[in-house]
Amino acid sequence: MMSVGLTEAEVAAIDQPVATAAALPNRAYMNDDFFAFERKQLFAKTWVCIGTGASIPNRGDVRPVSWLGAPLVMARDHEDGIVVFHNVCRHRGNELVWGPGNAGGAIRCPYHSWTYGFDGELRATPHVGGVGIHHLDSIDKANCGLVGARSAVWLDQVFVNISGDAPSFEAFAAPLQARIDRLASTEDMARL
Ligand code: FES
Numbered sequence: 685m686m687s688v689g690l691t692e693a694e695v696a697a698i699d700q701p702v703a704t705a706a707a708l709p710n711r712a713y714m715n716d717d718f719f720a721f722e723r724k725q726l727f728a729k730t731w732v733c734i735g736t737g738a739s740i741p742n743r744g745d746v747r748p749v750s751w752l753g754a755p756l757v758m759a760r761d762h763e764d765g766i767v768v769f770h771n772v773c774r775h776r777g778n779e780l781v782w783g784p785g786n787a788g789g790a791i792r793c794p795y796h797s798w799t800y801g802f803d804g805e806l807r808a809t810p811h812v813g814g815v816g817i818h819h820l821d822s823i824d825k826a827n828c829g830l831v832g833a834r835s836a837v838w839l840d841q842v843f844v845n846i847s848g849d850a851p852s853f854e855a856f857a858a859p860l861q862a863r864i865d866r867l868a869s870t871e872d873m874a875r876l
Contacts, residue, residue: 688721723752728846731856734758737766737840739784744802746791747784751844756833757781758842759791761802768835768844769804774828791830804830 690698690709697706711718734749740760748771749756755771757780773780778795781787790807792799799808806825813820834845836853843853850856 688715688717689725727752730850731836731843731845731853733841733843734768735842737837737842740766742786744786744788745784746781746787748779748781751846754846755779756844757791759787759802762789766835766837766842767802767804768833768842769830770833772831773798774806774830775809780830798828800830804832806830 690712694706694709698708699705712722732751734751734756735747735758737760740747740758743760743762743764746757746759749758757769757771759767759769761767769780771780772778773793773795775793775796775798778793780791780793780800782794790799790801796812797808797810798806798812799810801807806828808818809820809823809825810818812818812823834848834850836843838853838857843856845853
């Protein structure tokens with residue numbers, strides 16, 4: 685079976701000076717299997733920008749994001765920090781946040797109202813045992829919090845690393861940060 689990714693010959697043809705380099709083969713743009721391969725082997729393992737802090741300006745703001753088909757939700761917590769969770773309720777897997785808005789003090793699932801703090805902790809399970817019964821010993825709230833996505837905010841851009849094991853964001857951004865620092869110092873010099 686032919687590999688979904690690039691062959692060694694294709695990589696060699698691409699990895700040339702710009703004037704003579706080949707482009708990616710058509711299937712890199714058209715083939716669903718290639719896209720799935722790319723998503724798993726490339727994008728999931730690195731840092732990817734999913735939005736901006738400016739799009740959730742107020743404490744309690746939430747914004748769902750489809751990350752290459754995976755449901756995530758960005759939120760601004762009550763300490764003004766930005767957090768990212770998988771946008772999936774731990775009860776029956778319902779999508780928690782359906783549109784951008786302000787969740788107030790907590791994120792509440794629209795299905796059966798399980799309610800989570802902005803730290804992801806499951807806070808309430810109303811009527812989980814029947815009308816008026818809000819607690820069941822069989823449900824361990826400590827193990828039913830939202831699943832967080834590894835995230836970082838840089839220049840107001842929100843990045844996630846879905847695999848959770850990419851190098852640190854600081855290492856990832858260091859080359860670009862160094863260029864920005866050089867540019868800033870050049871502009872500072874020009875102002876003197
Ligand atoms: S699916 Fe979310 S509370 Fe039931």
